[in-house]
Structure formats: C-alpha cells, structure tokens
Amino acid sequence: MEQDVTLIATAAMGLESIVAREINQLGYEAEVENGRVIFQAPVSAIPRCNLWLRTGDRVKLLVGRFHAATFDELFESTKALPWEQFISEEGKFPVSGKSIKSTLYSVPDCQAIVKKAIAERLKLKYGFAGKMPETGAMYKLEVAIHKDEALLTLDTSGSGLHKRGYRVGQGDAPLKETMAAALILLTNWKPDFPLVDPFCGSGTIPIEAALIGQNIAPGFNREFDSENWNFIKHRFWDEAFEEAEDKANYDQKLDITGSDIDHKMIKISNDNSKEAGLGELISWKQMQVKDLFIRKENGYLIGNPPYGQRIGDAKEAAAIYRVLGRIMQDHPSWSVYIMTAFDEFEKQYGRNATKKRKLFNGFIQTNYYQYFGIKEKGEQ
Incomplete structure (x- = not known):
C-alpha cells in the first residue's frame, strides 16, 4: 500500500x-x-x-x-x-x-x-x-x-511554484504568477466569457487565465527537486504528467486580451505567451486605458493597475481609475476586478465595490475591488 x-x-x-x-x-x-x-x-x-x-x-x-x-x-x-x-x-x-x-x-x-x-x-x-x-x-x-x-x-518543489518556466522577460514590478492565478480564481470567470486586462505588463494575468481556461497544469513545463528523490517512484511522476496531458483541453476557444501603454511590455507579453505554448491564443494590444473598447457582453476585466505610490504618480493613477470607471459604467454586464493599494480607488472609479478583499502583493497591502456584473447578482 x-x-x-x-x-x-x-x-x-x-x-x-x-x-x-x-x-x-x-x-x-x-x-x-x-x-x-x-x-x-x-x-x-x-x-x-x-x-x-x-x-x-x-x-x-x-x-x-x-x-x-x-x-x-x-x-x-x-x-x-x-x-x-x-x-x-x-x-x-x-x-x-x-x-x-x-x-x-x-x-x-x-x-x-x-x-x-x-x-x-x-x-x-x-x-x-x-x-x-x-x-x-x-x-x-x-x-x-x-x-x-x-x-x-x-x-519538494525546488524553485517556487510561481516559476512556471514561461517568463522570458518582465517589467520593473512583475506580478507573481501565483497571485495572478489567484486574482482569476477569485472571480466567476469561465473560459467561454471574454476576459480583458488593460494593465497587462508582462502578460501574467492573461497567460494564467489561458492556462486556467484550457486546464493546463501550471507546472507542466518545469522541473522539481523531488523528481530525483528515490522514495517517490518514477511511475508517480509519469502518471502525474500523463494526467496533466489528458486533462488539458487544447481545443477550448478563448477570448482573452491583454493591453498596456508600453509597446515594449506588449512584445515581452507576446514572447512569454509563446514560451508558455499558448501561441496566438491571446490578443495583445499596445494602447492606453482611455482607448479600451468593449465589444461583447458578459465579460470580465481583471487588472493590477499602477498604485500611484511614487511621488508624482498618484494624480496619474487617479486619472486612469476615473477613465476606467467612466468606460465600464456603460457596460453593466461586465464584472470588474481591480487589485490596488490606492486608498481612494472607489472614489476615483465612481462607485463602491460590491465586495473587497485584502491581499498582499509581495509586501504591499492591497484591496481587491470586485464589481459584479448584472449577470452575477447571485454570486456569493
């Protein structure tokens, strides 16, 4: 036994x-x-x-x-x-x-x-x-x-589990893959709904969403220290990798978009996405938040925008939140989930969140502001 x-x-x-x-x-x-x-x-x-x-x-x-x-x-x-x-x-x-x-x-x-x-x-x-x-x-x-x-x-892991093996490039303050996955799993998003991240940085949230959407095991493309431990039979690893391959749904269609103001980050996002084996599955766009155009109903916007914590950045962050609030006001079927340490987020966004959750992004205490779309009124 x-x-x-x-x-x-x-x-x-x-x-x-x-x-x-x-x-x-x-x-x-x-x-x-x-x-x-x-x-x-x-x-x-x-x-x-x-x-x-x-x-x-x-x-x-x-x-x-x-x-x-x-x-x-x-x-x-x-x-x-x-x-x-x-x-x-x-x-x-x-x-x-x-x-x-x-x-x-x-x-x-x-x-x-x-x-x-x-x-x-x-x-x-x-x-x-x-x-x-x-x-x-x-x-x-x-x-x-x-x-x-x-x-x-x-x-048993070796490198931390956030190291999925797909990050070939990153920005100054990359969001950990484990936190990005948590932001998605804290929503009711399903792969047949559109998902947008207008602050995508190096693409972590859209990439993690695509992995979740196609049920791809996040550790599939990396190694673990315990793979070389004698007391864990090789067949357990073989069976685990086989299970991961069997459960992946590579045919699942996805409508995921990542955008960022910085064209360099879009190139990095694209490179990271390809390294993750996701090919052209995610749409990447270089644009400002004010140019965000919502075409479909019942979508999810999940983002980790600038917090405005450095001197001179607070006004810029507040302006971004105001613009985002005005755009999303016209799309009541959409659910919006924003993680930020900006204390006046709700005031700038223009309405109070349906729900808030305290999260730590590294050592920074943030709030995860959750606005449920009309389709989600029954969400717990």
Missing part, C-alpha cells in the same frame, strides 16, 4: 483558502493555518500538487513537529526522525531556518544542530564512518521554530 505523508502547501497571506480549495479539488482534505495549508496524502500527491497548484508557493513534506526549548531537545528530537526514509545515501541536504518568539533564537546555531543530528542519523543507517558524500539529489531542509515548536520540512 502507498505510504501516506503530511504535506504543507505554503501560501501568501490571504490566499490560504484558495490554495486549500485547489488541494480539495485534487482529492485531498486540507486544513488551513496562517500562511500554509496542511494535508495528509499518499506520496503520489507530491507530483500531482507540484504540477497542479496554481496559487501555492511551495509544497513541503513535514518530517517532524516537536517542542524544542533547548539545543539538546532540538538535536535529539531531530535525530529520532526517520530521515533515511526520505534522504538517499548521496543526498545533499542544506538546512535553512527561522525562529520566531522562541527560546532558541540563534538561527545559525539551530541550522548547524539540525544538520549534525541528521548527518549522525544517516551515517549510522547507511554505514558511513566519515562525512556524508552529499553528491546526489537535492533535499532542501528547513527548521522553523515558532513559540518553541519546531517544524522540520523538506522542500
């Missing part, structure tokens, strides 16, 4: 419930905590979650959780864990760490103690007299201590 493990999907603040929903849709029962979602699942969930999670940051494997108020407790409890079940003889296992509100506040000391405890356990199990070779697969390990509770995890 396939072994069960405890997995942790890390998430940006405010996105935990969306990550949990994705995990539930994959067939696993998730429990939400601050900044993470914990769930029990078979080992085969590691490939599936890495391939399919659109809004999670990383998938970590929980090896142990215990009280540690002294270095002795940390060493002995770490050494007692079955590391040989996960880390191969030649495995590299660098240790990173963090400590918050804990007796053991020296992170470098905690890292060194955890490293030594694991090395001693592995040397004993594998019969090494000297140092561990550490020439094989990568097992990034983290010791996180919060209020004297230590959490020891292995990072």
Whole structure:
C-alpha cells in the first residue's frame, strides 16, 4: 500500500483558502493555518500538487513537529526522525531556518544542530564512518521554530511554484504568477466569457487565465527537486504528467486580451505567451486605458493597475481609475476586478465595490475591488 505523508502547501497571506480549495479539488482534505495549508496524502500527491497548484508557493513534506526549548531537545528530537526514509545515501541536504518568539533564537546555531543530528542519523543507517558524500539529489531542509515548536520540512518543489518556466522577460514590478492565478480564481470567470486586462505588463494575468481556461497544469513545463528523490517512484511522476496531458483541453476557444501603454511590455507579453505554448491564443494590444473598447457582453476585466505610490504618480493613477470607471459604467454586464493599494480607488472609479478583499502583493497591502456584473447578482 502507498505510504501516506503530511504535506504543507505554503501560501501568501490571504490566499490560504484558495490554495486549500485547489488541494480539495485534487482529492485531498486540507486544513488551513496562517500562511500554509496542511494535508495528509499518499506520496503520489507530491507530483500531482507540484504540477497542479496554481496559487501555492511551495509544497513541503513535514518530517517532524516537536517542542524544542533547548539545543539538546532540538538535536535529539531531530535525530529520532526517520530521515533515511526520505534522504538517499548521496543526498545533499542544506538546512535553512527561522525562529520566531522562541527560546532558541540563534538561527545559525539551530541550522548547524539540525544538520549534525541528521548527518549522525544517516551515517549510522547507511554505514558511513566519515562525512556524508552529499553528491546526489537535492533535499532542501528547513527548521522553523515558532513559540518553541519546531517544524522540520523538506522542500519538494525546488524553485517556487510561481516559476512556471514561461517568463522570458518582465517589467520593473512583475506580478507573481501565483497571485495572478489567484486574482482569476477569485472571480466567476469561465473560459467561454471574454476576459480583458488593460494593465497587462508582462502578460501574467492573461497567460494564467489561458492556462486556467484550457486546464493546463501550471507546472507542466518545469522541473522539481523531488523528481530525483528515490522514495517517490518514477511511475508517480509519469502518471502525474500523463494526467496533466489528458486533462488539458487544447481545443477550448478563448477570448482573452491583454493591453498596456508600453509597446515594449506588449512584445515581452507576446514572447512569454509563446514560451508558455499558448501561441496566438491571446490578443495583445499596445494602447492606453482611455482607448479600451468593449465589444461583447458578459465579460470580465481583471487588472493590477499602477498604485500611484511614487511621488508624482498618484494624480496619474487617479486619472486612469476615473477613465476606467467612466468606460465600464456603460457596460453593466461586465464584472470588474481591480487589485490596488490606492486608498481612494472607489472614489476615483465612481462607485463602491460590491465586495473587497485584502491581499498582499509581495509586501504591499492591497484591496481587491470586485464589481459584479448584472449577470452575477447571485454570486456569493
């Protein structure tokens, strides 16, 4: 029978419930905590979650959780864990760490103690007299201590899950792919509705929408550290990639448009889109917001416009919001979703949002202003 493990999907603040929903849709029962979602699942969930999670940051494997108020407790409890079940003889296992509100506040000391405890356990199990070779697969390990509770995890993802493998270019402040996916999943958009992003930058929202629209697994074109881990059978990866290929709906027609004032960003968006394998699926246009022309009914406008936070930019941002509000007033069937840190957005846009949600774009606290189109009056 396939072994069960405890997995942790890390998430940006405010996105935990969306990550949990994705995990539930994959067939696993998730429990939400601050900044993470914990769930029990078979080992085969590691490939599936890495391939399919659109809004999670990383998938970590929980090896142990215990009280540690002294270095002795940390060493002995770490050494007692079955590391040989996960880390191969030649495995590299660098240790990173963090400590918050804990007796053991020296992170470098905690890292060194955890490293030594694991090395001693592995040397004993594998019969090494000297140092561990550490020439094989990568097992990034983290010791996180919060209020004297230590959490020891292995990072199954490697690079963060926002690195989909399609970004060949970007602007000054690119929107993370995971956040862009969350902005879309927080709406009721379906692939048969038009979608427009008039502030597309390097194209992240339209590209993520196209991946969602055609049900393409976001991790399909990248690699993960745990692909080289011995305890995860190769067939689990093969089956996960086959499932992703089977579930993709490449024939789904889409009406997605990304526009930006900067022609250089349109070229970058186009390049990124092609790298994602989306070809000519998305329309890219260089234009100002005032030239936005809505032709169809029942569409969705999703955008991450300039926040106007730099000196001199606030007036420009306010003017953009006013223009956008006037245009969208004439299209009541459209739903509008805007993420911004601009405090007076609703005033400039010309009406109050149906719903607001606090989100963190990196370290910037923003509001996600949601205006439901007439077709969506029943939306929860």
